[in-house]
Amino acid sequence: MVIVIMKVQATMREISAVIARIEDAGYKVHLSEGDERTIIGLIGEGQPLDIDQIERMAGVERCVPVLQPFKLASKDFKPDGTKFPIGNHIVGGDEIILMAGPCSVESRSQILETAHACKEAGAHILRGGAYKPRSSPYSFQGLGEEGLKYLAEAREQTGMPVVTEVMEPGLVPLVCEYADILQIGARNMQNYALLHAVGESQHPVLLKRGMSSLMEEWLMSAEYVLSHGNKRVMMCERGIRTFERYTRNTFDINAIPVIKHESHLPIIADPSHATGKWEYVSAAARASIAAGADGLIIEVHHRPEEALSDGAQSLKPERFAKLVTEMKAIAQAVDRNIN
Amino acid sequence: MVIVIMKVQATMREISAVIARIEDAGYKVHLSEGDERTIIGLIGEGQPLDIDQIERMAGVERCVPVLQPFKLASKDFKPDGTKFPIGNHIVGGDEIILMAGPCSVESRSQILETAHACKEAGAHILRGGAYKPRSSPYSFQGLGEEGLKYLAEAREQTGMPVVTEVMEPGLVPLVCEYADILQIGARNMQNYALLHAVGESQHPVLLKRGMSSLMEEWLMSAEYVLSHGNKRVMMCERGIRTFERYTRNTFDINAIPVIKHESHLPIIADPSHATGKWEYVSAAARASIAAGADGLIIEVHHRPEEALSDGAQSLKPERFAKLVTEMKAIAQAVDRNIN
Amino acid sequence: MVIVIMKVQATMREISAVIARIEDAGYKVHLSEGDERTIIGLIGEGQPLDIDQIERMAGVERCVPVLQPFKLASKDFKPDGTKFPIGNHIVGGDEIILMAGPCSVESRSQILETAHACKEAGAHILRGGAYKPRSSPYSFQGLGEEGLKYLAEAREQTGMPVVTEVMEPGLVPLVCEYADILQIGARNMQNYALLHAVGESQHPVLLKRGMSSLMEEWLMSAEYVLSHGNKRVMMCERGIRTFERYTRNTFDINAIPVIKHESHLPIIADPSHATGKWEYVSAAARASIAAGADGLIIEVHHRPEEALSDGAQSLKPERFAKLVTEMKAIAQAVDRNIN
């Protein structure tokens, strides 16, 4: 529903033109003529309508959307939260899901060693990048399919399902062969060809928020995936870009209750990217659970000082194990559990 | 300490001029001549030096500050956290301090009624604005001294110390007569005349972060207060301005561990302004404690739908009482307590 | 005028309560009952109404302001642009006014020398700070009244009116004795006590935009000054804070046509702060005139490498003289002139 506010000096002819346009698109009109100005409401269901277009018509002051633009992702569409199993765990219920692992898969031994350490510390799902989006063409770009194979081997050894990033539509089938969850990175949140492709896959999707995306846009990107038939989407808050410089990103913790309020989709927090410094990851992780997150994705590396990417924000396995204990205490305090 | 990076093509004469300038200011010079370029470090203590000035000298590529610009506010200066009593409680220790009350003092009965309700629900300190910074000259500007009197009466009846905002240097003495803690609002974080005035008072100060202030600037504003002799400063994170629109502000929860890491000053969270919608206040409040906050300041109003300001973000007393219970559980989970 | 959008499930009782509240405030109600939901419009003139308050009432989805909150500052209030004389020039007409001078008054000889150089290069008004807002308490804070005296002397020698910053209400009378135009700095844009004080003075005001202020808030701050009786306000765009780091601020050049469109007040550009680096000042200055600015304020310093503040963004007099020539060519291309 949209409200069209006409200018004070709008003529009857201009008002009629707006009404005709709205009715042509299949909506009913809801007209309010005041002393000062006329207001036109759109009612019912019609063809998708571009607000810009209406705003450009003669006599129109501005348009105000009354409802949010997403449907399948909205709480109204599905008042109960979305739950689905991943491995032996249920995402979106009382459990809090822990995903952990290195930023990048660097070698067979590195990912196997880290995977075992994460598993022992209490992680449920293994993360690790085989394809890495790097701002420099000269930085390490990931091991590609070789990395996927190592991840699959780590899954076999530890029993942990694997989440990994896919960066282009053409690679979705290949990544699906090896991984359990497809991650859409922040830089690709509005790569619509990619959203389309993962929407047609049958793998759960971890959809990271773009680094300067409105929550509404992020939910619209979820809508892309949902509208192509894939219902298993997890939203992932990973910090937004602001003016602040002490931290790599600003962790928008408000996003956790907002997504819970506006949508039925599970919300995962990424305290590693949201802070960018390992010193602050534990505080941010605890806060995420206190705010209502359904899970976390945390970077863990055996030797962060040798990591090929994101070393500054990775926890050592010992620190991660300590954090799991802390998170369990917080989970209990909010009537959730970490199994 | 500052590092001056010279241009590749800098001449000996230009290098000498920079060295002379630095030595004139009382610093020792730390010279490193490389194949490509010369780097000059400033060592020791000297007169305050403007980096801009050096950067403008011939042959200089840029200057890099190595240490943070604040001293009295830094952790290095005072490795143990600052603690001080307010009423029967200690700020900065194991206790978590709860400040609650309405945005504005609207009437005698309103503030008394709310004060009693906050006290019963578990608050330690009463908040309420007598002087209100409003973006419109046509909005309610606060009751002024009359409001201060009602606050003092509420303190007498409930035993709760009072925190209230002071907006101009000339009013500091008057506000000190009635209030226990002086609040510097976000809009005045860089009102240096005001910082100077509260720095010379003997009242504890609650220093809100400016809505687009770097944490470094916020700590520099604390430095103003500290450098004028007032050691009892509490930092207050109240959300920053970003592009996001679902919430009034973006709660920069990273600020909590960062301030704890960089400074010895207590850090208070304001989940009411940081979200701007009462629906999200509880999640943000719980998260603050999980992240390590030393206290909270929360807007509570008996009839938020009639509040003269900030109604949308105020909790009703029942909701606040429920939140106190939730916060106690989180506090326990992080080995803190709410008495 | 405000539109109140009721929730789909709002009851007749809730709708009636909203109507009663609006009518109590003196407005007429404009009711539209649709299939889905009811929309309530406020018509006519009533008491100032807090939108937050209405939004908090039971059954209300949200409120949409239809008109901007400023009146005296709006184009509707005064369709012709505000023009007034300063010295021998008219601000707000065909002329483009050039203000130039150092960031700070540092010494008598410095300001006199720079003033003469600016005058010769074509400046109309002399800028220079006697009271400086500095983020560090250890930085040079300005010469105070001594600086004002030097500015006054420079005016006598050159005939140029003087613009200088005033930072606290108590100093407005003193600054008015020496200066011709009162500058409100970016950090004080919402220092309401100060806006009140300059609003009661009879000196023209140069109102800098706060570094993260919405244009609407900036116009509301102008409204404060106007509503206290001072009609001679100039808006000054000086760059906003964003994530970008190559430049000190992001020059929001869009502000120039927006202010011209929304308000009758003259708009001045400050390319020195808007870029923060002298290399980019000329490009930004030319762009300002092409976009429709009524004037510029530019930092000029004889020896920028020795400036006590803002050296990095100050032009040398020769460069400023060259820029004046460039600006004259642009002014001519947009049918304005620089005399």
Place this chain on the structure above:
Amino acid sequence: MVIVIMKVQATMREISAVIARIEDAGYKVHLSEGDERTIIGLIGEGQPLDIDQIERMAGVERCVPVLQPFKLASKDFKPDGTKFPIGNHIVGGDEIILMAGPCSVESRSQILETAHACKEAGAHILRGGAYKPRSSPYSFQGLGEEGLKYLAEAREQTGMPVVTEVMEPGLVPLVCEYADILQIGARNMQNYALLHAVGESQHPVLLKRGMSSLMEEWLMSAEYVLSHGNKRVMMCERGIRTFERYTRNTFDINAIPVIKHESHLPIIADPSHATGKWEYVSAAARASIAAGADGLIIEVHHRPEEALSDGAQSLKPERFAKLVTEMKAIAQAVDRNIN
């Protein structure tokens, strides 16, 4: 080159470890031992080194990059500006290039009609989207290949080369068949698979800045294209996302002189997206030329009130024709020309 600043308490062993790491990567070390702390500089050419990794080593306070991370895109690499022909015009020289046309290709008649109007008004290159990135899956997504065919037909009729967006690597060959210039949209600025693909094509690229990208990241994205062999890249500033709401984006006009200063690549301005409202497009367009832009891309639509996208920011052909006249005057004032 990078400078590594060690902590005050760093041990000799820690310092040695950092030195060993740097030397292993092939760099020479440049050591400066001060009273307070040791500083280590990297000199010469070595393997790409991850700063995060070094920062994570024991005893390291922080790393400071001295040089920018892009090479092929830098002014140092190619001090003369890049120039290349498009159609009968040269981009990057004295000429200012005008690209104009509708946001989307909506129908054969629409694009042909607009193309002729743009040509008559003075445009050199025709813009028009066949593939549209839309935040909603329910909005018009473009005509696809049909749209490309219409664009090619418009080129034949008018002689204007065509610029159009390509959104996925798999479509680069198809788009190259029909278009003369490949546009990378703001949402895809860090879609590295796509940058790789256009880097291997032989078509000039118009690289839009991401809506919250640092200029450094934008130049790094250009580096991706350049490093894959395509030297004909045009940077396109189209506004960034900030807190301001009067305009759709904030036009970062500073980017024009900064890109000219840091890089040899031509810089094009997009005043349509940078403002989002047709009322402000002319002011922003004139300002772009005054600031030194090498070209503009402007949305023009015959009937903006019926446009399927971006109607609010499109100029009518008459208005565009008037703007061309205005731009010619500005171009002349800065010694450029529009032929």
